[in-house]
Amino acid sequence: MALERPDPHVIVIFGASGDLTRRKAIPALYNLYAENLLPRHFAVVGYSRTDMSTSEFRAAMGQAVARYSRSGISQRHWRPFSETLNYFSGTYTEPEDWERFKKFLDQIDSEHGTQGRRLYYCATPPSAFPQIANLLGKAELTDNSRIVIEKPFGYDLESGQELNSSLHEVFEEDQIFRIDHYLGKETVQNILVFRFSNGMFEPIWNRHYIDSVQIDVAESVGVEGRGSFYEGAGAIRDIVQNHTLQLLATLTMEPPARFYAESIRNEKVKLLRSVVPIEPDCCVKGQYTSGVVNGRSVPGYREESGVEKGSKTETYAAMKLGIENWRWAGVPIFVRTGKRLPKRATTITVVFQDAPHMLFENSGLQKPEPNHLTIRVQPDEGITLTFGAKVPGPDMEVAAVDMRFDYDESFMAEPAEAYERLILDAMSGDATLFTRADEIEQAWEIVEPILPQSDVEFYQAGTWGPEAADELVEPRGWL
Numbered sequence: 001m002a003l004e005r006p007d008p009h010v011i012v013i014f015g016a017s018g019d020l021t022r023r024k025a026i027p028a029l030y031n032l033y034a035e036n037l038l039p040r041h042f043a044v045v046g047y048s049r050t051d052m053s054t055s056e057f058r059a060a061m062g063q064a065v066a067r068y069s070r071s072g073i074s075q076r077h078w079r080p081f082s083e084t085l086n087y088f089s090g091t092y093t094e095p096e097d098w099e100r101f102k103k104f105l106d107q108i109d110s111e112h113g114t115q116g117r118r119l120y121y122c123a124t125p126p127s128a129f130p131q132i133a134n135l136l137g138k139a140e141l142t143d144n145s146r147i148v149i150e151k152p153f154g155y156d157l158e159s160g161q162e163l164n165s166s167l168h169e170v171f172e173e174d175q176i177f178r179i180d181h182y183l184g185k186e187t188v189q190n191i192l193v194f195r196f197s198n199g200m201f202e203p204i205w206n207r208h209y210i211d212s213v214q215i216d217v218a219e220s221v222g223v224e225g226r227g228s229f230y231e232g233a234g235a236i237r238d239i240v241q242n243h244t245l246q247l248l249a250t251l252t253m254e255p256p257a258r259f260y261a262e263s264i265r266n267e268k269v270k271l272l273r274s275v276v277p278i279e280p281d282c283c284v285k286g287q288y289t290s291g292v293v294n295g296r297s298v299p300g301y302r303e304e305s306g307v308e309k310g311s312k313t314e315t316y317a318a319m320k321l322g323i324e325n326w327r328w329a330g331v332p333i334f335v336r337t338g339k340r341l342p343k344r345a346t347t348i349t350v351v352f353q354d355a356p357h358m359l360f361e362n363s364g365l366q367k368p369e370p371n372h373l374t375i376r377v378q379p380d381e382g383i384t385l386t387f388g389a390k391v392p393g394p395d396m397e398v399a400a401v402d403m404r405f406d407y408d409e410s411f412m413a414e415p416a417e418a419y420e421r422l423i424l425d426a427m428s429g430d431a432t433l434f435t436r437a438d439e440i441e442q443a444w445e446i447v448e449p450i451l452p453q454s455d456v457e458f459y460q461a462g463t464w465g466p467e468a469a470d471e472l473v474e475p476r477g478w479l
């Protein structure tokens with residue numbers, strides 16, 4: 001855990017003219033600065049091909065912080081922070097650029113007292129990651145440094161392995177920090193605390209008491225102008241292989257021996273090795289057609305720009321998984337993710353088994369919902385426990401009621417942005433919330449059988465997906 005300020009650092013952001021830098025990386029660094037969490041000696045170098053001066057870069061980042069920072073922008077913090085921002089325009093092909101860049105970094109070190117310690121943050125399209133790693137190696141810029149990369153970590157098992165090998169040619173595994181921003185969310189970290197600091201639930205966290213688990217990652221947005229990117233991805237690559245399987249591993253892994261990165265990551269890999277690769281007949285793929293979301297008419301996926309007219313890319317996927325180990329054998333795990341659904345919500349629902357004998361079954365009343373625990377990952381962060389209670393009155397009527405924990409009410413604070421925590425941890429060398437090479441490869445193995453394109457079921461934008469998905473969860477129903 002990063003509690004102290006990290007050692008002096010230069011953060012080099014490759015692809016600094018892009019969307020991720022503007023929307024996430026720089027606003028996160030600004031908030032860390034405002035909260036006094038950055039190293040005392042610190043500088044940022046934005047690197048990309050676009051021709052831009054440092055003062056233009058600072059001005060663009062000022063606008064980005066004003067727009068995207070969760071705490072807004074205050075001149076008191078922005079002015080000194082902006083002085084740590086620098087820009088270097090260069091290619092990823094010309095060796096002379098990297099000679100100049102090396103000298104530039106030396107100069108930054110001497111101006112800011114950053115002692116040659118570097119965090120390289122790759123905010124470029126993934127095709128550039130191996131090239132950047134290779135150039136850093138050739139320029140002898142890898143000592144005393146770490147590299148952060150963003151998903152997607154490959155396109156399938158083979159390309160995931162190739163990416164890992166090309167990074168390992170230059171960096172040791174403990175220098176590589178693969179961001180799955182879900183792991184930086186407070187609610188996801190809280191799954192560990194919930195499970196391993198409370199005696200109450202762990203004894204029943206197994207197949208003897210749990211009937212099934214549902215993981216939902218619902219988005220109300222469509223492809224947001226990124227149609228051509230999404231055509232090469234789809235819901236399984238974009239969400240299931242990374243975010244969903246990380247949520248699943250955190251929820252179902254065995255307790256680690258210690259709260260150390262390697263203990264936790266070992267348990268997650270062990271769990272992922274127990275997940276049976278998903279058969280195509282356990283997966284329903286869907287694609288949205290035009291409809292109405294949040295009162296607004298939206299086009300169908302095939303009408304989005306950059307999308308093929310006859311595209312079979314799935315914008316929705318529902319599947320049934322199984323974990324073959326002593327704790328979870330026989331407990332179905334249902335996963336559902338999609339775009340243009342009625343609302344944005346990521347939840348994990350743990351459904352408990354019914355009471356062994358229903359005393360109130362003969363009252364002629366409808367059976368209440370099963371007991372379940374809902375972890376609200378985002379938005380409306382918190383946890384709800386739903387159980388049956390007697391409805392006041394002369395009859396023995398049972399109704400489902402909730403016990404709720406809400407982050408904002410209990411802690412009077414909005415959870416910090418995942419990127420803040422992750423950047424800080426990467427500077428401190430704490431890999432607990434980052435994905436290791438073998439985790440990535442194992443996750444690809446799980447989804448590999450359902451990656452090939454196949455027919456999609458259509459669903460209207462603004463609905464909860466194709467009806468065929470409901471058959472997967474029979475007789476339980478989605479909660």
Ligand SMILES: NC(=O)c1ccc[n+]([C@@H]2O[C@H](COP(=O)([O-])OP(=O)(O)OC[C@H]3O[C@@H](n4cnc5c(N)ncnc54)[C@H](OP(=O)(O)O)[C@@H]3O)[C@@H](O)[C@H]2O)c1
Binds near residue numbers: 016018128
């Ligand atoms: N945006 C997000 O919210 C988000 C979320 C999760 C993950 N990611 C991942 O984060 C990375 C960056 O995302 P982004 O949305 O910021 O991407 P982007 O805007 O498409 O690209 C970032 C920058 O990379 C440079 N670039 C483009 N093509 C390149 C190439 N072939 N080689 C080297 N540089 C190239 C461009 O700068 P120059 O032309 O000036 O060099 C561009 O401004 C991607 O891997 C993406 O998948 C993004």
